Amino acid sequence: MVDLGVRFDNNLTSRDHISEENNKAYSVRGIIKRNFIYMDERTEKIQKRATKLVIKLKNKSYIDILI
Numbered sequence: 001m002v003d004l005g006v007r008f009d010n011n012l013t014s015r016d017h018i019s020e021e022n023n024k025a026y027s028v029r030g031i032i033k034r035n036f037i038y039m040d041e042r043t044e045k046i047q048k049r050a051t052k053l054v055i056k057l058k059n060k061s062y063i064d065i066l067i
Helices: 015-038 041-051 062-066
Strands: none
Touching: 041 062
């Protein structure tokens, strides 16, 4: 069963769906990590702005996020 794009199994759990979405996220993370060798100052600024999109990290300094 699918509701609002989330797949549920017969027990109404979304474990399989969450697992698939995690795998997709790790795949994208791997692509980003492999491309870090090409980072320059401009890319570093983009990374800094992207970390602000994570709500729990929003109020932390960039240095604290990297630690």
